[in-house]
Amino acid sequence: MSSPPAVKVLAVGSAFGSITNLFAKVKTINAKHGPFELLLCTGDFFGPPGAANESEEVDALLNGQLEVPIPSYIMQGDFPLPQKVVAKLGQNNGQLCANLFLMGKSNLLVTSHGLRVGIFGGTYDPEGFNLPLPEDVHPLSVASFDSHMLKSFLANPLLPQEGQPSASTSFSAAKNGHNQYIDILMTHEWPAGIAQHCTLPLPDPGSPNWGAQPLQALARLRPRYHFASGGGPQPIFWERQPYVWDEDSRVSRFVSLGAFGGPEPEAGKKKERWFYAFSIAPQTEPSQPQPRPANATPSPFASRGSKRELDAGGGDNFIWGNDAKRTKPPPGYACKICQSSGHFIKDCPQKGAGENVPPENYVCKICNQPGHYVKHCPEKNAVGDTGGKKPPPGYVCRACGSEEHYIKDCPSASARSQGGERGDRRKEIGPDECWFCLSNPRVTKHLIVSIGSECYVTAPKGQLPPTDGTGPTQVPGGGHVLIIPISHYPTLQSVPSDLVIPIISEMERYKSALRSTYEKYGAVPVVFEVARLTGKGGHAHVQVVPVPVELGDKVEEQFQRDGGANGMDWEADADAALEHASRSGENYFKVDLPDGRKMVHIMKPGRQFNLQFGRIVLANLLGLKDRADWKACTSSDEAEKKDASHLKTAFASFDPSL
CATH class of the missing domain: 3.30.428.10 (HIT-like)
Structure with a gap:
């Protein structure tokens, strides 16, 4: 069965009420670099409460008088939505006008192309997180999300549920469209800890402390792309290094977008980048692990997510208000010392083996994971896709472009050699030696x-x-x-x-x-x-x-x-x-x-x-x-x-x- 075609997607930051200008700019980008099939609008599309929300521009939009150039989806950011927008939402199942859809505070969208897009908007208020919303108040009329909203979103039967097999290995579920990971996640806030393991410059000295702790629960969705718009005091552009999940080598990318609208930057400062164009093919059936990008890091949520249960059913759980310690690892966890699934690494009986336990800041150079030395790495003798030794991360076979085997084990290289082409036996260059890789300290x-x-x-x-x-x-x-x-x-x-x-x-x-x-x-x-x-x-x-x-x-x-x-x-x-x-x-x-x-x-x-x-x-x-x-x-x-x-x-x- 052939793979579905890639879908061209354009993600943009907060419009802050500059709706006509945003769609005019999107139309220009679409004509020059498109055609794009989806527009994902993060953050505040309408902007703060007040006169701007009651403007003729909003009325023209809701009356279908503004052109929306491509199918577009909007969410909630820092502010409550205008009442006239909330009213229109109830009248037409989320469609505000032709080509424009409001996804509410949280939603799961499966597009006609097969893309699975998760949306979870609003801000995090620690004091009100565990307080129920009054029955007569619409969720979009308040800025913050609460524990009930998060719990309900994660309970969606089309999303991976805690305790179930990995989505990448649950073939029957995947083929039926159930319990799969998602392709794209849109949140307003950053998830807390997203900068962990990242070696790129951070956008702000305070950014390691940005983010909403409860949004770490969304990590189990393992989105291939995660867009956010409200990380710090002001919307800011920052693209994190890709990160890889241990179990299935799934690659995730996090991008924070600057604002399209709002006040102009201060004198001497440039406007933050507010758009991100990419192409993504829906994953409608189980597929081979993705090639690991050369600059990938371990997942910032791998250790946190495995140490804190995301059970939506209650119990002592930090997401629902009780930050209790757990004693039993969740499904899929493996101790980095002995590979057992029955205890955490801190409780491992082999932890006192001295020389076998590296210091806390040690990271294995083979798998980029802490907890063991290179000589004990479970991937040290990993087998590639053609039966030979698996190359280290960042290696690319020069015969076929694969990252799963050395050129000496490549069928394409062998075929060329048998066909009379001179075999190239020279040592190949990886990112750590490449003259052009900025990560190489020897770059000029x-x-x-x-x-x-x-x-x-x-x-x-x-x-x-x-x-x-x-x-x-x-x-x-x-x-x-x-x-x-x-x-x-x-x-x-x-x-x-x-x-x-x-x-x-x-x-x-x-x-x-x-x-x-x-x-x-x-x-x-x-x-x-x-x-x-x-x-x-x-x-x-x-x-x-x-x-x-x-x-x-x-x-x-x-x-x-x-x-x-x-x-x-x-x-x-x-x-x-x-x-x-x-x-x-x-x-x-x-x-x-x-x-x-x-x-x-x-x-x-x-x-x-x-x-x-x-x-x-x-x-x-x-x-x-x-x-x-x-x-x-x-x-x-x-x-x-x-x-x-x-x-x-x-x-x-x-x-x-x-």
């Missing part, structure tokens, strides 16, 4: 020009254009850059479908910004990419080189001429060739010409391809043949810092990350 950081949320821009070592004023282009600092995804993937075509949209979107924004920068200095960009799933290299990137505007229409001719001299042919339909390469895993070389057209060459098995081909062609075009080899163009660290600084200054007014 003084060359970095800009860092976005998905990609970064850096000048290369030994860039092609001279920077002393003698070259054919006058872009400050040379202008030759690489645009590199922050996450470690061997090619852009190998990025998972549910992650590729934000990466490509940010790459395109950087390309557009570079085009504007070059234009200021009489130049146009040429972009090229070498995409190989084999070989020692292994981090996707594109190179962007400025050429004088008068040579822009000569670029295609130069690539045709130099390619022909090397026995290369070019595909008649570049887009179709890229689509086929994505499906088949073929290696390719791509050029984006200054006029927006593409050139694509599919690499032939068994034939060598010069990785410097793109640079050599442009060196010939620019009359810089003596600079075709980057090693002949390197300079001192001080000179590189100076060039990068000049380019950064020239780029600043166009930089999409600022």
Whole structure:
């Protein structure tokens, strides 16, 4: 049975009553980067109580006079909803107008595509959490949620129930659409502890203390994406590193969104990012574990969630008001020392074994979990999907892009070798050694020009254009850059479908910004990419080189001429060739010409391809043949810092990350 197609989703932060402007902006984004099939509006769509809630704009919305460009779902944030909205909710089962649906304070939505979206809105009031709501008060007329609302939401029979088998292993339940984990979770508040294990910079010094403790109960839903909008004093954008659950390697991502509407930022501060575009395929049946992202951490809820029972039936339980200690682990818990399910690690009889128990802050480098040394790791001898040893997290097979086996155990590599292609036995590069991974301390950081949320821009070592004023282009600092995804993937075509949209979107924004920068200095960009799933290299990137505007229409001719001299042919339909390469895993070389057209060459098995081909062609075009080899163009660290600084200054007014 084929997998369902991916769904393009756009999530946005609080509109704060700027409804017409929000939908106008969404319409523009949809035309440029869509079509999107869902719009998820987190936080406060209508804004604070008062005149704004009674405005003509709200009336026009409820009367169907405002265009809602795509199916949109809204929730409750910090404020009670306007009474006229609450009244309309009761009249039409949640539909406020064409394409706009209010999901109430809590709800489970199963879209026509099969996506399972959980919504739990409102704020956390510790003093009123365990107090019942008066019968004559509508839940949407108050800002906070209470224990009864949370308990009722978690009791939904379509959600995983405490004590039942893992959703990933309950095949019959999954096939019937019951007791599955959800795809997307929308809450207003952050869950307490979401920053645990995260090594990225936090958005605020106080953010480790942000969040609602009861929302940790929602962790058992294991959403693939979790969006929130009310973490701190003001809405703020922050994307946490992906985190992985132990039992089934399910990957979750948490994103806090800034506000679309509301007051303008203070002088000197930029507006927080308020939107997030992504693609996600519904999981309608049990599937193979997801590849572990190179920057993934353990789940921040794995230890907390297993030590505190989420029994909706009552008893001594912190969620329902009694923070009592439990003595028996929940289903699925395993002691990290002896693997027993009958006691917590603190009660393990082997805990006193001295050298077998690591210190509290020790984390195993194989599985990224505390509680045992590397030599005792249960995953140390794990078997990959082809029967050989399973690689460590972050490893990517260069033959097929899988993270589940080494290249020596890869069927694709074996087939190529038998077919006459030279086997590549060189040691492969992982994120800890990769020249382009920011997590590698050996990365040359003084060359970095800009860092976005998905990609970064850096000048290369030994860039092609001279920077002393003698070259054919006058872009400050040379202008030759690489645009590199922050996450470690061997090619852009190998990025998972549910992650590729934000990466490509940010790459395109950087390309557009570079085009504007070059234009200021009489130049146009040429972009090229070498995409190989084999070989020692292994981090996707594109190179962007400025050429004088008068040579822009000569670029295609130069690539045709130099390619022909090397026995290369070019595909008649570049887009179709890229689509086929994505499906088949073929290696390719791509050029984006200054006029927006593409050139694509599919690499032939068994034939060598010069990785410097793109640079050599442009060196010939620019009359810089003596600079075709980057090693002949390197300079001192001080000179590189100076060039990068000049380019950064020239780029600043166009930089999409600022």
